[in-house]
Structures are given as C-alpha cells and as structure tokens.
Amino acid sequence: MSFQLDEFLPYRLSVAAAQISRRFAARYAQEAGLTIPEWRVLAHLDHSGAVSVRDIHARVNLDKSMVSRAATRLEQAGLLRKDGHRTDRRLIVLELTDEGRDLMLRLGRIATQFQDELLAELGKDGPALRRALAQLSDG
Amino acid sequence: MSFQLDEFLPYRLSVAAAQISRRFAARYAQEAGLTIPEWRVLAHLDHSGAVSVRDIHARVNLDKSMVSRAATRLEQAGLLRKDGHRTDRRLIVLELTDEGRDLMLRLGRIATQFQDELLAELGKDGPALRRALAQLSDG
DNA sequence: ATATATTCGTTGCAATCGCAATGAATCGGA
DNA sequence: TCCGATTCATTGCGATTGCAACGAATATAT
Secondary structure: OOOOHHHOHHHHHHHHHHHHHHHHHHHHHOOOOOOHHHHHHHHHHHHHOOEEHHHHHHHHOOOHHHHHHHHHHHHHOOOEEEEEOOOOOOOEEEEEOHHHHHHHHHHHHHHHHHHHHHHHHHHHHHHHHHHHHHHHHHO | OOOOHHHOHHHHHHHHHHHHHHHHHHHHHOOOOOOHHHHHHHHHHHHHOOEEHHHHHHHHOOOHHHHHHHHHHHHHOOOEEEEEOOOOOOOEEEEEOHHHHHHHHHHHHHHHHHHHHHHHHHHHHHHHHHHHHHHHHHO
16 A cells, blocks of 8 residues: 555645645735745734844744845835844844834734635634644644 | 734644644655655655656646656656656656655655654544645635 | 853855746647 | 647746854853
C-alpha cells in the first residue's frame, strides 16, 4: 500500500493555508496593495501600539529582516513612523500614523467579515479547527 | 476595539502550516535532504505511478515550473526517470526508479508515524480538522 | 574599568518562487 | 489537407525569502 499525499495532514494544512491566504489577499487588495508581511506588521501594530522590530519578529512569525523591510516600505507609504527608543538606542520603535490606523480600521472590518464567512462555511467544525491550530502551532 | 491578528483564522492557519512543515522536514532530513516540492513530487509519484508533469502540477498544488525543476533534481539524484510518452510526444512521463521507490518506502513510514503523532496530539479534534481543511481548500 | 559577549536592526547574497514567454507537438476546423 | 489555436514542458526573469554577516549599542564578567 503506497503513501497517499492527499490524506497527509501537513500537506492538507499547507494547501488550505495557501488557498485561504490567496482568497484573503484578493479581498484587501481592493483597499490596499499590501504584501502578507506588510499586512502582518500593520495588523500587529494596530493591536500592540508602539513596539520594536524585534517584538514583532517574535510575535508574528516573520524573520526580522522581513519585518525590517516591511516597516521601511510602510514608512515610505506613510502608514507608520520609526522612532528611536528613549533609553536603549539599539531599539527602533514602530508606531502607526493616523493614516495607518485609518487603513487598519477598514482592513480590520474586511478581515472580520472574511473570517465570519469562513466560520459560516465551517459550521460546527469551526471551534475544533481553532483548537487544533493552537495545538499544532505550539506542539 | 482594535483588530487582533492572533485570533485571525488565515493567520493562525498560515503559522500552523509553516510550523508543521518545519517539524516534518526535520524528520525526513535525516533520511534525505529534500525540498518540499521534491517531497511532494516523489510522494505523488509513489502513489500514482507514471504520470506527466502536468498531472502532478494539477494534483499537488505546485506551479508546473516547480514540478519541472524538482523532477530534474530528482532525476539527477537517481530517484526518478523521465521518459517520452508513447503517442503524445509533448508529454514527459515521470516514474520512480527502484531507488526512488525504496526511499519513499522509508519516507512513507516516517510520514505516517509523524501524522499519527499529530493526530494523537489533536485528540478528538482530529476528524474535525480534517473536514475543516477539506472545506477551506475547496471553498 | 575594561574587555568580551550579547542584542538589535539593517544589509548582502544565494536560493526559491510565481508568472510570462518560448518552442515543440498536437488538435480542430474549414 | 493545412493553418491557427491549444497543450505541454522548460526557461528567463524579477520579486521575495531566509540565513548569515555586519556595525552600533548595551550588558556582563572579571
């Protein structure tokens, strides 16, 4: 009996994640042409307030080089500000501008709406999916 | 109330998929240093027998350029053979060599073992996860 | 106090990816 | 039958990625 890739959990997970990312990117492309790293940095900043590159790197599953580059692009787009830390001059503090917060308000609505649709599609399996993903991410 | 990335399904899905892929890659790295596309091509061939690049491309969620390049590398490693199709000379038929089948036997055991461990971690949420991933992939 | 180690953000670089273009082969319609 | 459209695999190329190296700043140990 040969191995069946279609039934293999890591494969199914990877395909589903790519598919959903594509669907979601299509949604917010209308509001803003963000890459996935840019979206993550923006979204995290909206929730966390002013934090360093390292902070985002640790929390958002992005290499620090990606955070750095995404932040540079977002800064050029006027969506966030970079400031030096008061006491530790190694740190760079990132914070959304008004424009950035504004954009996240719109994107947050789109994201929530999208998630609601997904959960509706999933029906009763939604909560189990949530638990399973949490379990797998820590594992 | 600001948007919470941690609770956002597409994000959780993406993080979980990356994490699981890493864990699994660490397992089979001991047996063979394969990339993910190489692993997918090999695994699919093991199950499907001799098929064309296009076939794999359609079934395995890989761009055909990646299938082509992965196949070239696997051929150089002696794990598969490329042959012309009997009647349609546009097609290239890929087929595992004995060595390739041998490797997949070992990798298949590792993969099954890994999946069993994951399902044990997931407990009763396993079946729901399976259904949810199927739903999301088609969506 | 001073040298060594560590942390932080950025940058360089090679590898990878996705998309489009290419060229060969086949198909389909007039 | 013959020519344009389509299908197939490969290749080129720009963009993205992950890793390692770097320079600056801070922490730590003696």
